Amino acid sequence: MDYDFQFNVIWQNLDLFLWGAWLTIQIAMLATALGLVIGMVMAGLQSLRNPLISGAIQFYIEVIRNTPFLVQLFFVYFGLPSLDIKVPASQAALLALTINIGAYATEIVRAGVESISKGQIEAGRSLGLSGFQIFTFVILKPALMTVYPALTSQFILIMLNSAVISTISAQELAFQAKFLQSRTFRSFEIYLFVTLVYLLLAYLFRAVFSLIARLAFGKVPAN
Amino acid sequence: MRAFDFTEVLIALVRATGWTVVLSLVAFAGGGILGLVLTMMRVSKNRLLQSVSRFYIAFVQGTPLLMQLFLIFFGIPILLGFDVPAFVSASVALIAYAAAYLADIWRGSVEAIPKAQWEAGTSLGLSWLQQFRHVILPQAVKVSIPPTVGFAVQVIKNTSLTSIIGYVELTRQGQILNNVTFQPFVIFAMVGAIYFIVCYPLSLYSQRLEARLTIEAR
Numbered sequence: 001m002d003y004d005f006q007f008n009v010i011w012q013n014l015d016l017f018l019w020g021a022w023l024t025i026q027i028a029m030l031a032t033a034l035g036l037v038i039g040m041v042m043a044g045l046q047s048l049r050n051p052l053i054s055g056a057i058q059f060y061i062e063v064i065r066n067t068p069f070l071v072q073l074f075f076v077y078f079g080l081p082s083l084d085i086k087v088p089a090s091q092a093a094l095l096a097l098t099i100n101i102g103a104y105a106t107e108i109v110r111a112g113v114e115s116i117s118k119g120q121i122e123a124g125r126s127l128g129l130s131g132f133q134i135f136t137f138v139i140l141k142p143a144l145m146t147v148y149p150a151l152t153s154q155f156i157l158i159m160l161n162s163a164v165i166s167t168i169s170a171q172e173l174a175f176q177a178k179f180l181q182s183r184t185f186r187s188f189e190i191y192l193f194v195t196l197v198y199l200l201l202a203y204l205f206r207a208v209f210s211l212i213a214r215l216a217f218g219k220v221p222a223n
Numbered sequence: 224m225r226a227f228d229f230t231e232v233l234i235a236l237v238r239a240t241g242w243t244v245v246l247s248l249v250a251f252a253g254g255g256i257l258g259l260v261l262t263m264m265r266v267s268k269n270r271l272l273q274s275v276s277r278f279y280i281a282f283v284q285g286t287p288l289l290m291q292l293f294l295i296f297f298g299i300p301i302l303l304g305f306d307v308p309a310f311v312s313a314s315v316a317l318i319a320y321a322a323a324y325l326a327d328i329w330r331g332s333v334e335a336i337p338k339a340q341w342e343a344g345t346s347l348g349l350s351w352l353q354q355f356r357h358v359i360l361p362q363a364v365k366v367s368i369p370p371t372v373g374f375a376v377q378v379i380k381n382t383s384l385t386s387i388i389g390y391v392e393l394t395r396q397g398q399i400l401n402n403v404t405f406q407p408f409v410i411f412a413m414v415g416a417i418y419f420i421v422c423y424p425l426s427l428y429s430q431r432l433e434a435r436l437t438i439e440a441r
Binding site: 065074079167192 | 282376
């Protein structure tokens with residue numbers, strides 16, 4: 001092995017990586033938030049118990065869960081222009097990520113809703129709580145507590161998975177690596193550094209999420 | 224640009240699916256062997272072995288598979304001094320990836336076995352390896368099958384990422400066909416459908432095994 005490792009390229013372009021990491025965090029947060037909205041709408045629609053609607057939602061979930069994200073991304077990114085809809089790579093990527101997360105979020109939200117038994121709501125009513133109080137303290141808070149660990153894992157998975165969108169040149173952390181290695185040919189050093197940044201981000205967010213849990217629920221939910 | 228010939232496209236895609244399946248099998252078999260070693264290290268009594276295994280699993284689970292692929296793809300030529308075919312890089316990366324996740328799944332299965340089972344082994348004068356092999360493993364395997372089958376779906380889906388380092392499997396073939404036919408919706412819907420046909424039965428099977436295990440546990 002007579003390879004001369006040169007990490008100078010990292011220190012010289014630190015601002016580029018920081019910018020990329022910030023974009024990755026933003027994308028992960030935005031996609032998770034939008035995915036949760038989809039999840040709530042889908043879970044709400046499923047509770048109508050209309051076989052047609054429930055069937056369609058089930059189909060959506062199974063298709064997303066049993067096909068690679070990369071193919072979903074290509075479907076959206078290359079497919080939309082053929083419908084004469086021109087969107088930049090970043091928006092196509094966000095759309096694909098959101099559709100993907102929506103399927104997983106639907107399952108998570110459903111698990112949360114199902115964890116609340118009807119008796120709890122009736123108990124709240126018999127105690128004279130208002131509708132808003134029942135929703136906040138009897139339904140929302142316990143449901144969130146139940147799904148919080150799953151939500152945390154999902155968020156971190158999305159953050160790691162979002163590296164894939166660099167393939168369609170959507171700007172984020174992995175794309176900065178791709179861009180820089182094409183100019184400097186220091187591929188290994190750059191990817192090693194970026195991999196470690198992802199690892200750091202994953203740990204950072206795990207810590208932040210458990211801190212939030214401690215503040216909001218007064219304890220760390222079991223994972 | 225060529226005229227779109229459905230049969231021609233389908234045949235090319237099905238052929239490429241073969242390469243997806245081959246890579247998945249290699250990743251799963253290799254990952255299974257390395258994963259078993261990591262599992263044994265993780266549940267062993269040696270602190271150092273435990274830490275190495277734990278660190279490895281945490282590293283793989285905390286970083287994107289795409290970055291792992293690139294590290295292997297660019298790292299192997301540095302280490303060996305010459306380039307290797309994309310299939311080799313892809314296999315090494317996916318084996319390393321699958322091993323970490325399988326080890327984590329299997330660690331959970333081993334830990335689900337009551338500690339008294341180990342102790343019973345000790346009282347019978349069995350060595351650690353004998354206890355693991357003859358007492359713990361047969362029981363742990365049963366618990367581990369549903370999540371292991373479920374993870375197989377992840378492996379198959381994730382082989383799609385190897386298209387990025389130039390391994391021609393189903394997704395890469397879809398891209399190539401899209402470049403000559405300009406029918407992205409049709410091509411990628413077909414690619415997605417093939418993945419679905421391969422993965423969905425496995426997902427169902429995993430769910431069914433899981434349900435059966437839950438009933439038995441009651």
